[in-house]
Amino acid sequence: MTFPPCRNCGKPGAMPGPMCMACSEFALGKDPFWWKPNSPQPSFRRSDPSTSRQAAVAMPKAWNTHMARLLAAYASTDAVNGLTDEEACTLVGLERGGWKRCSDLRRAGWIQATMMTRPASSGLEQRVCEITKTGLAQHRANQAGRK
Numbered sequence: 001m002t003f004p005p006c007r008n009c010g011k012p013g014a015m016p017g018p019m020c021m022a023c024s025e026f027a028l029g030k031d032p033f034w035w036k037p038n039s040p041q042p043s044f045r046r047s048d049p050s051t052s053r054q055a056a057v058a059m060p061k062a063w064n065t066h067m068a069r070l071l072a073a074y075a076s077t078d079a080v081n082g083l084t085d086e087e088a089c090t091l092v093g094l095e096r097g098g099w100k101r102c103s104d105l106r107r108a109g110w111i112q113a114t115m116m117t118r119p120a121s122s123g124l125e126q127r128v129c130e131i132t133k134t135g136l137a138q139h140r141a142n143q144a145g146r147k
Contacts, residue, residue: 066094066101068142074111074131075139082128086120102129110135 069092074083078091089098105111112132117125131139 070101071110071139082114082130084118084126084128110138
């Protein structure tokens, strides 16, 4: 059985109702994630399998580091015309799973899709994203925290 896409984020339907689980919980005032950006808490979604939860507990700092590195890529001068997820991951050296962190950046409102697309290494078009004002503020906070 398939369900219609989420009316909020457009994600293919995974449950009956107008919104996906993350958007539904956000609309109800709940945090759809188990994590808070820049927190020491493990970083996994409620919908993640047990293996992802175990990895998040074992490597909690890696998640924040990956997100911070990707956010820095979107804030860099290399991103004047935006970046695809693949371009951002290449810039920071994340070969596996970096697209998930880009998705987390979009959900946090730190990057947003533009109207542009560019071909990926697969030859298929990928959307181009740019950093938001909130994302730039978070990047600056990340930078200030390192000093």
